[in-house]
Amino acid sequence: MPYLDHAATTPVDPRVHRRMALCMEREGTFGNPSSTHSWGRAAAALVDEAAGQVAGLVNADSAGMVWTSGATEADNLAILGAARFAANRQRGRHVISARTEHAAVLEPLQQLEREGMEVTLLPPETDGSVTADAVAAALRDDTVLVSLMHVNNETGTVHDIAGIGEVLRDHPARFHVDAAQSAGRLLIDAEGWGVDLLSLSAHKVYGPKGVGALWVRRRPRVRLEPLLFGGGQQGGVRPGTLAPHLIAGMGEACAIAAEQLPAEGPRLAALRQRLLDRLLALDAVVLNGQRDGCPHVLNLSFGCVNGDALQAELEGLGVSAGSACSSSEQGPSHVLRALGVPDALAHSSLRFSPGRWTTEADVDRAASLVAMAVERLRAFSPAWREFVQGANLVELYGVNPGRGHASKE
Known part of the structure; x- marks a missing residue:
């Protein structure tokens, strides 16, 4: 029977499986990337290589890649981290999103409302899109974050991320985009579109489940309040020992997706x-x-x-x-x-x-x-x-x- 549910998850590409297997063997790159010995340095180099592969798919600076357990965690870290950082410094308490977002976005927004922040959920056009004009009309001086998906996971509707980024270019609000569904299917230009935070998932692009990434712009630098504490890895933004085999799998999956996208x-x-x-x-x-x-x-x-x-x-x-x-x-x-x-x-x-x-x-x-x-x-x-x-x-x-x-x- 045909499998036509790749928006839910994809099978692991055999090339990705082989790349991951090399990290899981006794003589493979299994070390802790935080360690300073040769095993750790080899793992850290692998992680850096994977960051470049993921960044290449979305036109982003690889130095801003933060590894997560998937797009859900990446969305939570982006939304809660950016909004709390701004609110704690009295920069504003207003967030804009849309009624058609994934639960991984809507539920963190509900948490922000419980913490006293104000959330505006934009209604979609009849085709499901959220326009740049709608975002511009909802912007306020105290808006600190705009969070919108690139492609809707249920309908496939594509938002005008470039146009929305242009609206926000001269506004201090951070711009978060969930690109879990669009990565590998549409061209993504995180740097050129003015995106500050970009969520990605490996298992949507023929990589393994259990790993994703949040790209965080470094110029100008975007700061986040962490959700987790302990260990200090990834600049303290997302601590915890990295999994080289999962990260290598995501990197390989993104490299293949970039090559095949045209x-x-x-x-x-x-x-x-x-x-x-x-x-x-x-x-x-x-x-x-x-x-x-x-x-x-x-x-x-x-x-x-x-x-x-x-x-x-x-x-x-x-x-x-x-x-x-x-x-x-x-x-x-x-x-x-x-x-x-x-x-x-x-x-x-x-x-x-x-x-x-x-x-x-x-x-x-x-x-x-x-x-x-x-x-x-x-x-x-x-x-x-x-x-x-x-x-x-x-x-x-x-x-x-x-x-x-x-x-x-």
């Missing part, structure tokens, strides 16, 4: 379009997000179908019912709700995410399986009978497919 982006975009064309042909299907969004994420709602039944029908297919990042979320996606998608349609949404080894045959097989499942379920659907007899999605769900969505009716 061809991989267009290839994934073509697969996404192929899948979209086939599934829109089913009728009463709504595209959630941008038609030309990130090339590896496609989110569709299937009208006149029970969401639970659809998921059960497709249990063996590697797709996700919305986001796979939170196993505890039972209700409709907060992202789709923010886009104005009715709960019934949001509940019948699927996220498709092709990857490095996905073929046209995989896409065609997935489209065929979904089509058969939808057709089987619609045979018992009163709503589908109404649709066939002339009702539209506005009448059935209260949604206008032309309002930021694309649908074939």
